[in-house]
Amino acid sequence: METPSPTRARILIVEDEPKLASLLADYLQAGGYESHWVADGRDAVPAVKGQLPDLVLLDLMLPGRDGLDICRELRSFSDVPIIMLTARVEEIDRLLGLELGADDYICKPFSPREVVARVKAILRRARQPPDAGSTLLRIDESTHSAVFHGTTLELTPVEFRLLKTLAANPGRVFSRDRLLDNLYLDHRIVTDRTVDSHIKNLRRKLEQAAPAHDPIRSIYGVGYKLEIE
Structure with missing residues (x-):
């Protein structure tokens, strides 16, 4: 070859x-x-x-x-x-x-x-960088900030890492276990349903920024993925 x-x-x-x-x-x-x-x-x-x-x-x-x-x-x-x-x-x-x-x-x-x-x-x-999947979502790790539809999101450190992980590979399905691996820097023991709680809070904040848009998709029995339209 x-x-x-x-x-x-x-x-x-x-x-x-x-x-x-x-x-x-x-x-x-x-x-x-x-x-x-x-x-x-x-x-x-x-x-x-x-x-x-x-x-x-x-x-x-x-x-x-x-x-x-x-x-x-x-x-x-x-x-x-x-x-x-x-x-x-x-x-x-x-x-x-x-x-x-x-x-x-x-x-x-x-x-x-x-x-x-x-x-x-x-x-x-x-090949898209984490903050370039769409101009509708911008993530800046150096300032620990995220902007969705022109609105700055007030995120906790865990919510920021969750959004960053999903946005790094838009369209990819992440299992709860895989998301948990990226959420807690101290690798604490938590249940996989903890992800559901953080997803719920993150969705609420995204909805507050852009009420007609919900970029987080639930894949039944598998996990979550981010789709920016």
Whole structure:
């Protein structure tokens, strides 16, 4: 494989079906991306650490190691965007994949064009700095301030960290456990329902600033995400 151009995003394909992996690689190349392919689940994490891809297309049913387990480990050290590819259509698998930190989930059979479109959308989102997802929301960590629809929000330190975490990856679903990891600097023991309470307070303050807008979306059984329209 040729050396990736520094201006082209690198996509890691973790897929044990050679024909499908080759098809995805062809469509990604046509879309302007570089790609690298690994077929064994045990090679996925080393590939991410060694190649630092911009996005991972991750199959769930892999030889050597399950895709959900791979996703769990990747999220322990990396925020690289992950799109799960799978033939599993059960709701529990979809929810579990998002709970572990996947950014998107596509069921087989799928259109390679759709995969490329999802890749493009997620990379565009991932490259936005935390306060640039929309001019409607601005976050300044240096001054510990947040402005929504032109109104400065009066946030507690925990609410500020919660909003900053959600805004860093707009559109990504965060589980309650993952949000808790970012809320308390002293790592105190609290229940996951504590997040619900902070979300409620944060929503109230966002609504006070812009009554017709609620950018926080609840994903039943999974967690929360931020969508600025």
